[in-house]
Amino acid sequence: MSKLKSISKLKKYANGWSFALIALVLIIGLPIYTLFFKLFDKTTESVWSHLVETVLADYILNSIGLVILVSILTLLMGISSAWIVSTCRIPFRRQFEWMLILPLAIPTYIAAYTYAGIFDYTGPIQVFLRDIGFSELVYIDIMNFWGVAVVMALVLFPYVYVVARSTFMSQSATLLEASRILGSSSWKTFFKIALPISRPAIIGGLSLVMMEVLNDYGAVKYYGVSTFTTGIFRAWFSFGDPNSAINLSGILMVFIFIMIMAERLQRGRTKFDEGARIGRQLKRYQLKGWKKFFAWLVCFIPLFLGFIAPVFQLILWSFQTIKKIIDFEFLVLMANSFGLALLAAALCVTFSIIILFAVKVNKNRFFSLLAKFAALGYSIPGAVIAIGIMIPLLGFDKFLISTWEHSFNLKIGLIFSGTIFALTFAYVVRFLTVSSNPIEAAFKKTGDSIDEASYSLGAGSFKTLLKVNLPLIKSALISGGILVFVDILKELPLTLILRPFNFHTLATKAYELASDEMIAESATPSLIIIVIGTIPIIILNRLMKTSKSDGSIIN
Amino acid sequence: MEVLSIKNLHKRFGKKLQYAVNNASLTVNKGELLALVGESGSGKTTLLRLVAGFEEADQGQISINGDIVVDDNFSMKPEKRKIGMVFQDYALFPHLTVAENIKFGLSKSQFPNLNERVREITDMVGLSSYENRYPHHLSGGQQQRVALARALAPNPGLILLDEPFSNLDAVLKDQVREEVRSIIKKAGATALFVTHDMRDALSSADRIAILKDGKIQQVGTPRELYETPKNLYVASFFGKINAMNATAENGTYKLKAGEIKGAKTDKKGQILIAIRPENIEILTEPKDNTFPAKVELAQYFGDHQQVHADIGAETHVVIHAHEKILFDKGDNIYLRFNPNKIHVLDTCWYPGLVS
Numbered sequence: 064m065s066k067l068k069s070i071s072k073l074k075k076y077a078n079g080w081s082f083a084l085i086a087l088v089l090i091i092g093l094p095i096y097t098l099f100f101k102l103f104d105k106t107t108e109s110v111w112s113h114l115v116e117t118v119l120a121d122y123i124l125n126s127i128g129l130v131i132l133v134s135i136l137t138l139l140m141g142i143s144s145a146w147i148v149s150t151c152r153i154p155f156r157r158q159f160e161w162m163l164i165l166p167l168a169i170p171t172y173i174a175a176y177t178y179a180g181i182f183d184y185t186g187p188i189q190v191f192l193r194d195i196g197f198s199e200l201v202y203i204d205i206m207n208f209w210g211v212a213v214v215m216a217l218v219l220f221p222y223v224y225v226v227a228r229s230t231f232m233s234q235s236a237t238l239l240e241a242s243r244i245l246g247s248s249s250w251k252t253f254f255k256i257a258l259p260i261s262r263p264a265i266i267g268g269l270s271l272v273m274m275e276v277l278n279d280y281g282a283v284k285y286y287g288v289s290t291f292t293t294g295i296f297r298a299w300f301s302f303g304d305p306n307s308a309i310n311l312s313g314i315l316m317v318f319i320f321i322m323i324m325a326e327r328l329q330r331g332r333t334k335f336d337e338g339a340r341i342g343r344q345l346k347r348y349q350l351k352g353w354k355k356f357f358a359w360l361v362c363f364i365p366l367f368l369g370f371i372a373p374v375f376q377l378i379l380w381s382f383q384t385i386k387k388i389i390d391f392e393f394l395v396l397m398a399n400s401f402g403l404a405l406l407a408a409a410l411c412v413t414f415s416i417i418i419l420f421a422v423k424v425n426k427n428r429f430f431s432l433l434a435k436f437a438a439l440g441y442s443i444p445g446a447v448i449a450i451g452i453m454i455p456l457l458g459f460d461k462f463l464i465s466t467w468e469h470s471f472n473l474k475i476g477l478i479f480s481g482t483i484f485a486l487t488f489a490y491v492v493r494f495l496t497v498s499s500n501p502i503e504a505a506f507k508k509t510g511d512s513i514d515e516a517s518y519s520l521g522a523g524s525f526k527t528l529l530k531v532n533l534p535l536i537k538s539a540l541i542s543g544g545i546l547v548f549v550d551i552l553k554e555l556p557l558t559l560i561l562r563p564f565n566f567h568t569l570a571t572k573a574y575e576l577a578s579d580e581m582i583a584e585s586a587t588p589s590l591i592i593i594v595i596g597t598i599p600i601i602i603l604n605r606l607m608k609t610s611k612s613d614g615s616i617i618n
Numbered sequence: 619m620e621v622l623s624i625k626n627l628h629k630r631f632g633k634k635l636q637y638a639v640n641n642a643s644l645t646v647n648k649g650e651l652l653a654l655v656g657e658s659g660s661g662k663t664t665l666l667r668l669v670a671g672f673e674e675a676d677q678g679q680i681s682i683n684g685d686i687v688v689d690d691n692f693s694m695k696p697e698k699r700k701i702g703m704v705f706q707d708y709a710l711f712p713h714l715t716v717a718e719n720i721k722f723g724l725s726k727s728q729f730p731n732l733n734e735r736v737r738e739i740t741d742m743v744g745l746s747s748y749e750n751r752y753p754h755h756l757s758g759g760q761q762q763r764v765a766l767a768r769a770l771a772p773n774p775g776l777i778l779l780d781e782p783f784s785n786l787d788a789v790l791k792d793q794v795r796e797e798v799r800s801i802i803k804k805a806g807a808t809a810l811f812v813t814h815d816m817r818d819a820l821s822s823a824d825r826i827a828i829l830k831d832g833k834i835q836q837v838g839t840p841r842e843l844y845e846t847p848k849n850l851y852v853a854s855f856f857g858k859i860n861a862m863n864a865t866a867e868n869g870t871y872k873l874k875a876g877e878i879k880g881a882k883t884d885k886k887g888q889i890l891i892a893i894r895p896e897n898i899e900i901l902t903e904p905k906d907n908t909f910p911a912k913v914e915l916a917q918y919f920g921d922h923q924q925v926h927a928d929i930g931a932e933t934h935v936v937i938h939a940h941e942k943i944l945f946d947k948g949d950n951i952y953l954r955f956n957p958n959k960i961h962v963l964d965t966c967w968y969p970g971l972v973s
Contacts, residue, residue: 075674510709512707513709513711515672515709516705516709516710516711516768517711517722518671518672518696518697519670519696519697519701519703519723519769520768520769520772521697521698521700521725523697530722531711535711535712
């Protein structure tokens with residue numbers, strides 16, 4: 064009886080949605096289990112032991128050091144500017160409010176070589192120093208660990224800024240006013256009330272910064288700092304040793320896992336930031352004199368260094384080189400980038416819909432866990448995903464080639480690895496989270512009773528999705544798609560590993576030109592990436608204005 | 619004819635020991651409005667959702683219009699059950715107009731002229747001039763009528779209403795209760811609705827089922843429930859009631875504090891009796907068959923006074939007095955319990971409630 068019962072209970076989950084969900088998760092998880100199983104393959108190769116003896120310590124120290132240093136810098140810049148923008152009256156406050164997010168549009172690798180160019184011997188700073196009569200001895204070398212940390216922080220601090228600002232703004236005015244009535248200064252109010260309440264959200268934003276740092280390849284490579292990602296590239300391309308690449312990826316994943324767990328733990332059961340979200344807006348502090356100027360600088364400097372200066376420099380370079388760079392090949396480049404990003408974004412949105420709706424139809428712990436698993440990709444560095452996809456696909460291709468040759472005496476080329484297929488696949492694995500987050504939030508907002516209303520009127524699940532759910536979450540679909548599109552356009556490490564031979568995107572071309580000492584020539588593709596990168600920022604800003612969201616849209 | 623028949627239904631959530639719905643049996647007849655009344659957590663909403671098919675029963679049977687929809691190892695999908703449902707938050711499709719909302723559940727095979735059916739239904743609920751409005755342009759009461767119209771449009775065998783009046787303010791409520799009842803009656807529909815408010819049930823339902831802890835305590839017309847409550851829980855649903863342990867013998871109830879004579883009862887032995895506050899009379903002089911008592915608290919409510927009195931032997935009672943005299947704490951009074959208005963209840967139900 065009870066056995067029959069449990070079978071009949073399982074039967075209710077046997078539908079097209081659950082099968083589609085399971086199939087998608089199995090496919091999307093491919094790089095994860097590849098890494099997992101390969102990691103336990105015994106490898107006694109000399110390359111790995113050589114790496115362990117020589118450079119592994121460097122990789123670990125540099126990666127951890129960068130994460131810590133960039134975290135400190137982004138926290139300083141992000142929290143201070145967010146606090147001033149939300150609680151003080153300064154000139155151009157409204158403009159700062161959204162412009163401080165703009166640095167996010169510049170990928171770390173573009174910021175890196177732009178700043179390298181600015182500080183270069185022939186760059187504007189050295190030229191200026193020589194013009195005003197300084198000797199050539201005053202040379203500021205930024206091509207090192209410290210330099211790359213500062214440059215990365217300059218374009219990553221908005222992750223912290225965005226969440227800090229939205230929690231500061233949503234904190235009830237009465238709470239902060241109560242603190243002042245009880246005799247606290249504005250500084251004490253900040254440290255004792257505002258900051259502790261915002262902590263969970265800010266750390267959430269900070270964890271995105273850390274992921275970006277660990278994901279970065281272009282910037283650290285350009286500045287000659289060896290980290291896990293450069294190590295993975297070296298093991299893969301220079302030594303041709305997939306096992307070492309996997310071992311490095313494995314260690315990197317352990318770090319990331321610890322980071323995620325730590326973030327979950329610190330969030331804990333803190334519910335107070337939810338409850339604090341009622342009440343009026345705070346009346347902003349009126350600053351005077353040098354305090355006002357200082358506050359203004361705290362907002363202006365990150366914006367200037369993080370966006371205005373590098374973009375201005377890129378525009379100058381672009382003017383100098385645009386004639387040389389715009390040709391037929393460049394149009395192909397654009398078509399490649401846009402087409403690929405469009406395709407992958409459409410797939411991401413479609414898969415997100417299927418996965419999330421399947422969870423909605425089959426309310427069950429197991430299915431929501433599967434959906435969470437499918438969304439792990441964003442926390443895995445691009446290089447790691449690339450390796451995790453390349454290895455099984457290569458193996459599969461080899462198998463296909465040998466069996467076809469064997470049984471049909473036919474010679475075929477690579478079908479999956481080293482093709483657009485592998486690249487698109489990897490994009491979907493990595494960026495599925497980006498599209499599923501806004502869609503999941505939108506599904507949550509529409510609620511379940513509207514689905515039930517549709518079923519009670521005789522509609523099946525497919526009609527319910529098509530006629531009721533999708534029209535209601537249209538804007539989430541569009542913004543999810545745009546976010547993925549932009550992320551793919553900027554993506555570098557994964558594309559570098561998986562792109563077909565001689566296939567270029569805007570990102571890889573910009574990076575290649577910069578690496579070949581043609582920084583000025585790389586400015587045009589870089590600018591296109593940046594301009595398109597500002598689109599989601601505008602969307603994001605509008606979303607925050609309307610919903611006062613807690614920043615989870617970018618999470 | 620039975621439209622809905624529920625037999626021995628059981629439902630438990632997860633690994634909880636307690637049943638959300640415990641051995642519930644119920645029938646709803648054609649054209650009838652039956653209200654499921656209970657506090658939150660009583661299982662009334664779960665029972666409704668089991669009928670709709672949004673939850674799956676662990677055991678038991680449900681049939682609608684003679685077709686079995688739930689049985690051991692079988693559960694018909696909600697969209698196949700031909701049930702109309704009005705949701706607590708109405709769940710109108712915000713991107714569709716009133717007419718499109720109503721049209722959603724209609725099929726060409728059932729209604730060859732869909733627009734005509736929509737017009738018929740909007741006429742019936744009095745919203746014919748709102749057909750092209752979107753839900754957010756309507757008031758709460760109007761949205762409710764759209765939800766009702768949408769549920770009624772496909773001519774379902776049964777319609778379910780989940781707390782249909784809870785989202786309305788008090789002024790609107792009285793009016794809407796009447797409207798909903800008359801629309802359902804006009805449509806000739808059979809309805810089952812869930813509410814936590816006894817007044818909703820009394821003013822709109824033909825019969826009422828009272829639920830507590832997943833069990834159906836009693837089913838009956840409002841009058842049956844008021845006049846012959848089975849147990850203290852049902853009795854107390856209609857307001858304050860004084861319950862006391864007693865021994866019955868030859869038409870006399872013996873309490874610890876004294877005796878009540880002249881009851882027309884053949885009960886014998888240990889029983890639980892209950893009497894409503896308005897059925898106790900306050901006298902200022904001792905008479906036959908009265909209890910001397912002391913006023914502990916008197917509250918003035920305009921049309922009546924609520925008097926708490928101590929009749930000795932640790933027994934306290936509440937009286938609703940309609941006399942002109944104002945009582946005060948410490949007054950000596952005499953109480954006469956109307957022997958014909960005393961309910962004999964199932965013993966030892968919810969002993970905590972007995973004073």
